[in-house]
Amino acid sequence: AQKITQTQPGMFVQEKEAVTLDCTYDTSDQSYGLFWYKQPSSGEMIFLIYQGSYDEQNATEGRYSLNFQKARKSANLVISASQLGDSAMYFCAMRDYNAGNMLTFGGGTRLMVKP
Amino acid sequence: DVKVTQSSRYLVKRTGEKVFLECVQDMDHENMFWYRQDPGLGLRLIYFSYDVKMKEKGDIPEGYSVSREKKERFSLILESASTNQTSMYLCASSFPGQGLNIQYFGAGTRLSVL
Numbered sequence: 001a002q003k004i005t006q007t008q009p010g011m012f013v014q015e016k017e018a019v020t021l022d023c024t025y026d027t028s029d030q031s032y033g034l035f036w037y038k039q040p041s042s043g044e045m046i047f048l049i050y051q052g053s054y055d056e057q058n059a060t061e062g063r064y065s066l067n068f069q070k071a072r073k074s075a076n077l078v079i080s081a082s083q084l085g086d087s088a089m090y091f092c093a094m095r096d097y098n099a100g101n102m103l104t105f106g107g108g109t110r111l112m113v114k115p
Numbered sequence: 116d117v118k119v120t121q122s123s124r125y126l127v128k129r130t131g132e133k134v135f136l137e138c139v140q141d142m143d144h145e146n147m148f149w150y151r152q153d154p155g156l157g158l159r160l161i162y163f164s165y166d167v168k169m170k171e172k173g174d175i176p177e178g179y180s181v182s183r184e185k186k187e188r189f190s191l192i193l194e195s196a197s198t199n200q201t202s203m204y205l206c207a208s209s210f211p212g213q214g215l216n217i218q219y220f221g222a223g224t225r226l227s228v229l
Contacts, residue, residue, distance in 0.1 A: 009155070035217075043124075045158075045205065045220035091157060102173070103218060105150075105157035 002027045002096050004106035012112050013082045020067070021077040021109045023092030031097045034075040036066065039089040039108075048090075051075060079111075087113045118142070121206050121221035128228050134193040136224050138206030145211050147189035148218065149173075149181060152203040164189055165211060196228045 003026040013019040025034065036048040051059045051066045059066040067076040079086055092106040122137035140147065146165050150158040150173075160173030162181040170181050178200060182190045189208075193200055203225050207218040 004157070006157075037220075043203070043205075043223035043225075045207070047217045047219070050217070093158075102160060102163070103148075103158075105159070107155050107157045 002032075002094050002104040004092050004094055004104055006090075006092055006106035006109050008109045009107070010110040010112065012114055013079075013086075014114050015084060016081055018078060018080045019082055019111065021079070021090050021092075021111065023075045023077065023106060025073050025075060025092075025094050027073075027094065027096055029096055033095040033097070034066070034068070035093045035095065035103065036064070036075075036077045037091045037093065038086075039091065040085075041088070045091070049077070082113045084113050084115060087111060119206055119208055119219050119221040121204075121224050123224050124222060126224055126226045128193075128196050128226065130197060130228060132193075132196050132228075134196045134226065134228075136191040136193075136204055136206075136226070138189045138191070138208075138221055139187050140189075140206075140208040140219070141187065142208065142219070143186065144208035144219075145186070146209045146216075146218075147183065148207040148209075149179075149189065149191045150205045150207065151175065152205055152223070158205060161191065196226075198228050200226065201228045202226060 005024045032053045034051045038046045049061045063080045065078045089108045093103045119140045148163040149161045164183040180192045206221045209218040210216045
């Protein structure tokens, strides 16, 4: 079974600094996808970034980048130049293509950006 | 823009009541999902559906059922609500297949069972 671990329940970062949110995963399959979602206090889950297991380059989307280390089974999210609006819950998730395309989520990290 | 709409943001029910949570999507997605979210546990899949009238159990289906009579609508049913079903419920939809098939989420329903 797949498992996603986010070891940081809560984190603070100073505005304009970069921050790394950790995510490790466990799977025996070779084909899978990794996702990061943001959940602000409004409750809606917002898709941020995706990395396929066969993608050679680390994914980037604006201020978000995914530090994908396949051998270590880690997929850390890096947010550059933090903004107050980045304060939210962040969830790492994995889709295992051999397990019905379901998403398995980690427990989440609450990020708080200090002005 | 994809829109996934959940009928209620907040709901308060009594123990033993039958509860319906409704979800509608407007992107013609085949797949629809119901999750519950609890602090520290992330999102856990209750049920999903990959077509009209089709449903599959997720990780925590006990105490829940679902209905999908139309492609755009996926309902979660609590036959007899219990206090341990107090939680945030999130609906999502997506296209099928591998790769970047993003699951789009609704805003969630915060259910309290008293």
